[in-house]
Amino acid sequence: MPETDTASSRAEQRRKTEARILAAASQLFVERGYERTTIRAIAKAAGVDGGLVMHYFGSKRELFQRVTHGRPGPELSGSADQVTEQILARLAEMLASEPVHSLALMRSMLTHPEAAQELREGAALLQAQISRPIPADDADVRAALVSAVWLGVIVSQHLLNSDTLKAASPQQVVDLLRPCLRSLTRADLAPEG
Amino acid sequence: MPETDTASSRAEQRRKTEARILAAASQLFVERGYERTTIRAIAKAAGVDGGLVMHYFGSKRELFQRVTHGRPGPELSGSADQVTEQILARLAEMLASEPVHSLALMRSMLTHPEAAQELREGAALLQAQISRPIPADDADVRAALVSAVWLGVIVSQHLLNSDTLKAASPQQVVDLLRPCLRSLTRADLAPEG
Numbered sequence: 001m002p003e004t005d006t007a008s009s010r011a012e013q014r015r016k017t018e019a020r021i022l023a024a025a026s027q028l029f030v031e032r033g034y035e036r037t038t039i040r041a042i043a044k045a046a047g048v049d050g051g052l053v054m055h056y057f058g059s060k061r062e063l064f065q066r067v068t069h070g071r072p073g074p075e076l077s078g079s080a081d082q083v084t085e086q087i088l089a090r091l092a093e094m095l096a097s098e099p100v101h102s103l104a105l106m107r108s109m110l111t112h113p114e115a116a117q118e119l120r121e122g123a124a125l126l127q128a129q130i131s132r133p134i135p136a137d138d139a140d141v142r143a144a145l146v147s148a149v150w151l152g153v154i155v156s157q158h159l160l161n162s163d164t165l166k167a168a169s170p171q172q173v174v175d176l177l178r179p180c181l182r183s184l185t186r187a188d189l190a191p192e193g
Numbered sequence: 194m195p196e197t198d199t200a201s202s203r204a205e206q207r208r209k210t211e212a213r214i215l216a217a218a219s220q221l222f223v224e225r226g227y228e229r230t231t232i233r234a235i236a237k238a239a240g241v242d243g244g245l246v247m248h249y250f251g252s253k254r255e256l257f258q259r260v261t262h263g264r265p266g267p268e269l270s271g272s273a274d275q276v277t278e279q280i281l282a283r284l285a286e287m288l289a290s291e292p293v294h295s296l297a298l299m300r301s302m303l304t305h306p307e308a309a310q311e312l313r314e315g316a317a318l319l320q321a322q323i324s325r326p327i328p329a330d331d332a333d334v335r336a337a338l339v340s341a342v343w344l345g346v347i348v349s350q351h352l353l354n355s356d357t358l359k360a361a362s363p364q365q366v367v368d369l370l371r372p373c374l375r376s377l378t379r380a381d382l383a384p385e386g
Binding site: 162 | 225226228229299300301302303304309312313316320331333334335336337338340341342343344345346348349350352353354355357358361365366369370372373374376377
């Protein structure tokens with residue numbers, strides 16, 4: 001085998017091993033959170049040596065950052081109702097699949113201060129986009145509540161494993177939440193009696 | 194000093210010490226969650242010896258149960274709108290003060306399986322009471338979403354320390370959430386266009 005082939009196959013091998021470690025780490029961070037996940041457990045799940053995990057990723061902290069650093073979704077834009085629909089669509093996606101980046105972060109948000117901080121920063125960005133089209137002085141509180149509703153639903157379904165929510169379809173959940181979120185984002189509507 | 198006085202003063206002394214240990218444990222469980230709270234830290238915060246904590250409470254696990262086992266609130270009852278108002282009133286209370294029982298449980302719910310289980314059981318009881326007056330086939334999903342909204346708001350305010358929610362008054366938050374929760378509990382309303 002020519003030398004370049006060997007080199008590229010070695011690079012390929014390394015990519016595969018890295019991917020396997022990342023997948024194992026993701027799963028464990030989602031299931032157990034940051035504190036209770038060890039390099040040893042990640043190595044075992046990936047079928048490699050603990051030293052190799054450290055060699056490739058440096059530390060548990062860096063590995064956690066790799067797992068939880070998702071690209072932010074496309075910016076929310078348009079009218080309040082359009083933004084609400086974009087939020088509902090994103091929520092439906094997150095209910096239909098297991099959003100690993102977010103779940104690893106959320107699993108750790110209550111016990112790992114850095115996860116809480118990263119989540120707060122992500123939430124602040126999102127809240128700014130949600131509040132922009134809301135025509136009211138209290139747009140920021142309304143946006144924070146939209147974000148809280150979102151968090152509560154994702155945590156209840158994926159991390160607390162609510163049987164009722166798991167049995168419902170993402171579409172059903174989103175349809176039930178639409179009027180709830182609209183009441184928060186349509187600030188021009190008079191409150192119901 | 195007569196012997197009975199000494200005995201009653203010793204019992205009094207013990208009650209005070211137990212109360213101090215419980216208060217210290219509550220605060221640490223709320224701040225750090227179950228896993229990261231040690232008997233040593235509780236003893237230090239209470240100004241007593243670790244052995245005394247074990248002598249009075251048996252184990253960290255039993256201490257956690259003492260802290261998190263709140264009496265359930267009064268049963269929710271009446272029409273869907275009445276139940277919604279009772280939920281909002283309870284939420285306002287939980288936003289105005291730091292509900293130690295609930296927060297200790299919530300802080301640990303994502304990393305301590307027993308806390309998750311206890312929270313699920315509490316939520317199931319509450320959801321049964323919420324769904325009862327909802328006149329719809331999907332009453333259980335609606336009730337689970339009311340419970341998810343509640344959880345998301347409490348966690349965002351007290352555990353993730355949302356600046357925006359902390360700056361809002363409990364009354365403001367409750368008034369903004371009323372139409373949102375009513376849209377979930379008033380199943381007879383046609384969805385908004």
